[in-house]
């Protein structure tokens with residue numbers, strides 16, 4: 001089968017260079033797969049029956065591009081014309097970049113292909129003059145692409161023990177491509193679930209990010225749960241599954257609900273961290289669950305319990321403990337507030353308090369809250385959505401009037417100290433807090449004159465005297 005996927009001149013250059021060096025070279029892996037899926041791909045993997053690093057150096061010289069060499073991995077990479085091209089020698093052993101096993105090179109193409117993760121990732125195009133562009137597909141990868149199947153080239157127990165991350169990669173590809181995983185593979189993943197232990201959490205987090213950024217993350221998340229992988233690295237989430245019943249009353253399955261919320265939010269935002277917030281928004285529920293006779297199931301304060309759990313989750317996933325974590329934590333803590341507003345009457349002061357607490361993340365919070373509406377009762381959903389629209393309108397109105405979103409107290413500590421002739425001390429905080437509260441409550445407007453007048457009154461109440 002000859003296909004014209006090798007139009008870019010870099011393939012010609014690699015082909016000639018390999019010939020000059022007396023080795024065979026092939027395009028392999030993701031690039032070939034994505035050609036068949038008509039997905040754009042700028043990462044090109046070249047496998048060489050010989051030293052990948054030597055060929056990379058020779059190609060680099062020709063195209064006048066710097067070559068980065070990763071001796072430990074036996075790979076070399078160069079950038080050319082918007083493409084990232086990675087070279088590697090064909091391997092007999094596991095292909096994984098991060099494997100702890102030693103790299104065994106000097107393999108043939110066939111040996112290299114069979115140590116790769118999936119049949120759809122083991123496809124290769126020849127770069128030899130005599131059969132240039134020929135597809136080499138020893139494991140039926142193209143058929144698997146057509147049938148939407150993730151399958152390993154070898155016995156899955158071998159492929160997955162070579163690099164256990166592949167178990168999560170299988171699920172990630174299923175989510176990204178909407179494929180199913182072969183039964184044999186699924187059984188093997190369940191059997192080998194404990195092998196996740198040896199993986200670095202950073203690699204798992206990277207795959208989780210890709211699952212969350214896929215078109216329908218619930219496919220991947222459900223598979224992670226069903227294969228019992230999720231409980232290995234994110235038990236807080238896995239634990240949401242299940243329904244308890246008392247006095248004939250059950251609560252909703254919070255895992256299924258969470259998946260629905262993540263899918264909902266995926267249609268509204270590409271912000272990875274907002275998707276993480278959706279994933280984690282209810283993790284405080286198991287710890288807060290109570291059955292109150294005559295009332296039913298309650299999850300009081302689960303949003304605060306959940307928010308407190310976020311740093312632990314980030315740490316355990318080796319994700320950065322930075323402002324992204326704080327953002328997720330804030331959204332989890334606030335995720336009930338707009339809904340609570342809808343249920344009470346929507347006063348301006350409640351709106352101002354929400355604007356004050358959410359700040360610039362108010363729009364994202366509203367997206368999260370909208371995604372969180374998953375009731376099957378259509379009337380209920382319609383009613384909540386209508387009220388939500390009202391809250392959204394009010395938010396815009398109140399913000400235009402009072403500018404609370406990036407609240408800056410109109411009165412600074414310096415001004416208070418200067419006016420009353422005092423040093424840094426407790427009354428300054430008390431006065432500033434009183435001004436903020438009065439603005440949020442709507443007792444005064446958010447401007448300097450009214451805030452200054454209140455400062456004088458509060459100062460006098462505290463026994464302070466204006467220093468002339």
Ligand code: CTP
Pocket residue numbers: 028029030031043045095096097115116117118121122163165166169
């Ligand atoms: N590979 C593998 N086992 C792994 C990782 C990678 O066999 N644990 C092989 C696969 O053949 C894969 C190729 O290395 O196609 C390149 O890996 P990578 O760049 O991680 O993945 P892609 O398939 O290109 O897909 P993506 O860029 O979406 O990760």
